[in-house]
Amino acid sequence: MAVIECIPNISEGRRSDVLDACSSAVRSAGAQLLDVKPDATHNRAVYTFAGDAQQVTAAVLALMDTVIRNIDLRQHKGEHPRMGAVDVVPFVPIDGVTMAECVTLAGEVGAEIARRHNLPVYLYEEAARQPARRNLEDIRRGEFEGLAAKMQKPEWAPDFGPSTPHPSAGAVVIGARMPLIAYNINLATNRLDVAKRIASAVRHSSGGLRYVKAMGIALADRGIVQVSMNLTNFEKTPIARVFELVKREAARDGVAILESEIVGLIPSAALTDAAAWYLQIEGFKSEQVLENRLRME
């Protein structure tokens, strides 16, 4: 059975009746709801669910219907940038499904949402059909309030739907990406400069590893510092390589690694790959993992 993860972000983080209605919509569609994280300050909620292509499609469409009925961006205020009532919908290949299939799925779901609700849809990341739309931040710049003007420019015509925003729901960004791993490494020091230097050394934007975003922060209550990271493609930039590079850079400053932490969920393969790397396992196949065999047949 194919397993696709889907992590829609919606522009509501306060009204529990609306949040509950969205959860019910996802569950009723047959997807497995794994997590709901509302944030009142951001006035935004992140839903995480999984299923096969049919289940996640049904869940996204049901969620969209529920949100359109309940959220009006003209009344919405919150700290987090947003341009849609359903703001962003990434599909993530987990098991028995390729990235190419998730890209196709993003296109199909996007077309259907545009048709149903007469709502503009942009495709991003792996599903982007133009290089300038790979990056979510570029699409969302200007937010809901600036969307009507932005959409007048030919280069910001949507991939599906009308060339004007939906009055209450704005536009939605749909795409496909690798699983994101939130990975932090705590250093046995209170020297923030060391954490910041290491973050700068390992992150892509300043010359580091291709699929690493990183910043150095202080954990003031514990008197230590942290290299806080997002790993955006664990197949191409594996977690073991990130850990070893941070460790080496820390040693340069005479600092040891205290511990690391995975925030939230991590795909099994990211950890088994790390084990295989450290244990120097040759020719390891994921079918050798007993649980994978059980899922396969």
Added chain:
Amino acid sequence: MAVIECIPNISEGRRSDVLDACSSAVRSAGAQLLDVKPDATHNRAVYTFAGDAQQVTAAVLALMDTVIRNIDLRQHKGEHPRMGAVDVVPFVPIDGVTMAECVTLAGEVGAEIARRHNLPVYLYEEAARQPARRNLEDIRRGEFEGLAAKMQKPEWAPDFGPSTPHPSAGAVVIGARMPLIAYNINLATNRLDVAKRIASAVRHSSGGLRYVKAMGIALADRGIVQVSMNLTNFEKTPIARVFELVKREAARDGVAILESEIVGLIPSAALTDAAAWYLQIEGFKSEQVLENRLRME
């Protein structure tokens, strides 16, 4: 859903019609047949299947019925020690099930087999009700040919069933144990003495780690040597600790580790534990593995 693995060894490794009938029996009972490994020299086959308690119980009983109809130990010759037509039946907790539940299951299945076939049953390993019966080799010593005499001794009265062997099927040993991991480490040397010394250093029987069996062997065709191991409890003697100890002992002799290999199946937890150890992940929970969450609900 609980997942129990069951790995019966039967005393037939040559007649494919009998082997196929056994496979069909397991599948028809609703268990998921993962592997069948017949060995003509040993005249023995190892079946690996999985399911919940009800499915694996039904599969063992169906397998027993099929074997009783088709295998007569009075006609059986093979290299491998054996005392039963179905020789040994271990139950292994994999997911959502405790060792205690597998011990209970072994007792229930043992009692039922004794009742159905008037066949003596011994309980071994974690399911053993006497310390002298923990070790399979001790129960099996004397084999089928010596069984009638052995069973005359009061200390070898079976846990269930009659005090004489079944005429054609002997006796069966049923129990519960942790998953066994076949783990080999290849050394970048052709010095067999080094592999043998390391095996002796890490294995339980000569002073090493509690749940490690090991021997040093030559891989003549590759011109290297191997520390060939069975890890019998990866929770108490984790794979990372075994690897690091072998590596350290090899370094003592100026030898590097070339690679390691997992033979056959390994439970996911054995690898994620190793990743968490090397990456120094603090407070890691198996529920953080995305696939485990999907199985849970």
